[in-house]
Amino acid sequence: MITVLNKSDLPSRFDIRRLPKTLSNIIKISAKEETGIEDLKQKIRQTSGAVDFDLHQSVCFTSRQENLLGQLTNAQSKQQAVSTIGDLLNGQV
Incomplete structure:
Protein backbone atom coordinates (compact mmCIF):
# COMPACT_ATOMS: atom_id res chain seq x y z
CA MET A 1 0.00 0.00 0.00
CA ILE A 2 1.18 3.50 -0.78
CA THR A 3 -0.05 6.47 1.22
CA VAL A 4 -0.10 9.67 -0.83
CA LEU A 5 -0.25 12.98 0.97
CA ASN A 6 -1.23 15.69 -1.49
CA LYS A 7 -0.95 19.45 -1.05
CA SER A 8 2.62 19.33 0.22
CA ASP A 9 2.93 22.90 -1.05
CA LEU A 10 0.67 24.01 1.83
CA PRO A 11 1.52 24.17 5.53
CA SER A 12 0.91 20.81 7.19
CA ARG A 13 -2.16 20.69 9.44
CA PHE A 14 -1.33 17.40 11.12
CA ASP A 15 1.60 15.43 12.43
CA ILE A 16 2.51 12.60 10.06
CA ARG A 17 3.89 10.65 13.02
CA ARG A 18 0.31 10.29 14.27
CA LEU A 19 -0.70 8.25 11.21
CA PRO A 20 -1.16 4.52 11.83
CA LYS A 21 2.06 2.51 11.55
CA THR A 22 0.43 0.44 8.78
CA LEU A 23 0.74 3.51 6.54
CA SER A 24 4.48 3.17 6.09
CA ASN A 25 4.95 3.94 2.37
CA ILE A 26 4.24 7.65 2.60
CA ILE A 27 4.85 9.87 -0.41
CA LYS A 28 4.30 13.61 -0.26
CA ILE A 29 3.24 15.30 -3.48
CA SER A 30 1.84 18.57 -4.69
CA ALA A 31 -0.38 18.08 -7.70
CA LYS A 32 -0.58 21.84 -8.08
CA GLU A 33 3.19 22.36 -8.07
CA GLU A 34 3.82 18.98 -9.74
CA THR A 35 6.37 18.00 -7.11
CA GLY A 36 6.86 14.49 -5.80
CA ILE A 37 5.18 12.98 -8.86
CA GLU A 38 8.33 11.17 -10.04
CA ASP A 39 8.82 9.79 -6.51
CA LEU A 40 5.24 8.52 -6.58
CA LYS A 41 5.72 6.91 -9.99
CA GLN A 42 8.89 5.19 -8.78
CA LYS A 43 7.15 3.95 -5.61
CA ILE A 44 4.29 2.55 -7.73
CA ARG A 45 6.81 0.75 -9.94
CA GLN A 46 8.62 -0.68 -6.90
CA THR A 47 5.43 -1.76 -5.16
CA SER A 48 3.95 -3.35 -8.28
CA GLY A 49 7.20 -5.06 -9.25
CA ALA A 50 7.38 -3.16 -12.54
CA VAL A 51 10.68 -1.36 -11.98
CA ASP A 52 12.17 -2.60 -15.26
CA PHE A 53 8.89 -2.56 -17.19
CA ASP A 54 9.39 -2.19 -20.94
CA LEU A 55 6.46 -0.59 -22.77
CA HIS A 56 7.63 -2.21 -26.01
CA GLN A 57 7.52 -5.76 -24.65
Missing part, protein backbone atom coordinates in the same frame (compact mmCIF):
# COMPACT_ATOMS: atom_id res chain seq x y z
CA SER A 58 4.41 -7.92 -24.89
CA VAL A 59 2.68 -8.49 -21.58
CA CYS A 60 0.06 -11.14 -20.84
CA PHE A 61 -2.18 -10.73 -17.82
CA THR A 62 -4.43 -13.74 -18.34
CA SER A 63 -3.89 -17.29 -19.54
CA ARG A 64 -6.14 -16.48 -22.53
CA GLN A 65 -3.84 -13.64 -23.55
CA GLU A 66 -0.78 -15.84 -23.07
CA ASN A 67 -2.37 -18.54 -25.23
CA LEU A 68 -3.20 -16.05 -28.01
CA LEU A 69 0.29 -14.59 -27.96
CA GLY A 70 1.71 -18.11 -28.16
CA GLN A 71 -0.50 -18.92 -31.15
CA LEU A 72 0.60 -15.77 -32.94
CA THR A 73 4.27 -16.33 -32.11
CA ASN A 74 4.12 -19.91 -33.35
CA ALA A 75 2.15 -19.15 -36.51
CA GLN A 76 3.82 -20.87 -39.46
CA SER A 77 2.64 -18.27 -41.94
CA LYS A 78 1.21 -14.80 -42.22
CA GLN A 79 -2.11 -16.39 -43.23
CA GLN A 80 -2.21 -18.46 -40.03
CA ALA A 81 -1.50 -15.34 -37.93
CA VAL A 82 -4.22 -13.39 -39.76
CA SER A 83 -6.63 -16.28 -39.19
CA THR A 84 -5.87 -16.30 -35.45
CA ILE A 85 -6.43 -12.55 -35.26
CA GLY A 86 -9.69 -12.96 -37.18
CA ASP A 87 -10.84 -15.64 -34.74
CA LEU A 88 -9.96 -13.30 -31.88
CA LEU A 89 -11.90 -10.39 -33.37
CA ASN A 90 -14.91 -12.59 -34.07
CA GLY A 91 -14.95 -13.92 -30.52
CA GLN A 92 -14.06 -17.47 -31.54
CA VAL A 93 -10.89 -17.62 -29.45
